Amino acid sequence: MSVELHHTVHGPADAPPLVLGGSLGSTLDMWEPQVEALSARFRLIRIDHRGHGGSPDPEGPYTMADLGGDVLALLDRLGIERAHYAGLSLGGMIGQWLAIEAPERIDRLVLMSTSPYMGPARNWRDRAAVALDQGTGALAPGVVERWFTPDYAKEHPEDVARLRSQITDTSDRGYAGCCGAIEGHDTRADLGRIVAPTLVVSGTEDPSTPFEEHGSVLAEEIPGARNALVENAAHLLSWERSNRTNALLVEHLTATAP
Numbered sequence: 595m596s597v598e599l600h601h602t603v604h605g606p607a608d609a610p611p612l613v614l615g616g617s618l619g620s621t622l623d624m625w626e627p628q629v630e631a632l633s634a635r636f637r638l639i640r641i642d643h644r645g646h647g648g649s650p651d652p653e654g655p656y657t658m659a660d661l662g663g664d665v666l667a668l669l670d671r672l673g674i675e676r677a678h679y680a681g682l683s684l685g686g687m688i689g690q691w692l693a694i695e696a697p698e699r700i701d702r703l704v705l706m707s708t709s710p711y712m713g714p715a716r717n718w719r720d721r722a723a724v725a726l727d728q729g730t731g732a733l734a735p736g737v738v739e740r741w742f743t744p745d746y747a748k749e750h751p752e753d754v755a756r757l758r759s760q761i762t763d764t765s766d767r768g769y770a771g772c773c774g775a776i777e778g779h780d781t782r783a784d785l786g787r788i789v790a791p792t793l794v795v796s797g798t799e800d801p802s803t804p805f806e807e808h809g810s811v812l813a814e815e816i817p818g819a820r821n822a823l824v825e826n827a828a829h830l831l832s833w834e835r836s837n838r839t840n841a842l843l844v845e846h847l848t849a850t851a852p
Contacts (some may be wrong), residue, residue: 596660596667600648601641603672605633610701611677612636612847613665615685617707617830618772619730619737619761621647624682627836628843635844636678641668643684645768647760654767655722655774662691666699678847680704682832683803684772687712690781690812693788702847703790706839707800707829709808710781710815718777722770730769734761740802741830753833785815792819793846795839797827820846 602622612632616624622640632638644664645651665688669677678701681689686708693700712718724732738758739747747754794813796805803809805823813821822842827835 596663597644597650597652598671599641599644599664599668601639601668604629604638604640605636607637609635609637610847611639611672611674613639613641613669613677613679615641615643615665615679615681615688617683617685617741618776619646619733619764619769620757621760621763624757624760624830624833627833628840631836631840632843635848639668639672639677641665643688643772645765645771647764651765651768651771654771655777656771658687658691658775658779659695661688661772661775662695665692666696669699675699676701678702678704680706680843681708682706683708683829684776687776687779687781690785690788693790693792694781694784697787697789700790703788703792704795704843704846705792705809705812706795707797707803707831708812709803710785710811712776712779712803715777718773722773722777725766725770725773729766730764731762733769734758737761740800741828742834743799743826743828745826746828746834757830757833782811782815785812786817788816791846791849792816793842794819794821795824795831795842796821797824797829797831797835799827800829800831802829
């Protein structure tokens with residue numbers, strides 16, 4: 595059963611809708627660097643995944659169908675038949691599910707710092723166990739270390755602290771539930787079914803989903819997909835290299851269909 599996702603909407607009501615789905619352990623505030631740049635062109639809808647931010651955190655584990663179903667239910671409540679979707683990390687996995695299972699609802703797709711498969715499954719069971727036993731605060735230092743390059747983290751300690759607090763404030767149960775969804779995520783056999791024009795974006799310094807092992811598979815297997823590498827960016831490239839990310843999003847989402 596779907597939950598009512600906490601969300602914000604910016605931009606003209608008659609502009610093309612664009613849903614932004616974030617990383618595990620983040621809230622919709624991770625998209626703050628995108629709001630001004632994108633809301634002039636799009637009806638920008640930022641979401642908190644279930645178990646995150648202001649969204650409900652039902653008992654887990656969750657599935658990717660649960661998380662994707664929440665997005666579809668939100669589109670229904672907003673009266674949106676089709677939308678662009680851009681997702682980073684967990685948000686990108688949800689984007690894959692949406693494009694595969696509900697292609698009629700997705701116009702253009704952007705997959706950032708994400709993967710068709712994040713195995714082995716034990717890693718995600720172990721992370722869920724830590725969240726439940728010790729709390730998300732125990733995971734925050736290691737996670738945020740992968741979100742930013744060392745140089746950026748040194749120069750912007752306030753950003754690191756702000757994003758770390760998003761992790762520590764995430765519901766332990768919700769975080770663990772989403773780990774369960776990632777544990778079961780494997781779209782490798784279904785990427786050829788995606789018909790939405792797709793852009794795959796990867797950071798050159800991303801230790802979590804390096805392009806060679808993750809983004810490259812998406813770019814090669816999704817029909818007609820394009821890929822872009824963002825220089826000097828780790829996992830949270832939408833924050834660390836926001837100007838470059840915003841330019842890529844606008845270019846892809848406003849391109850004239852061939």
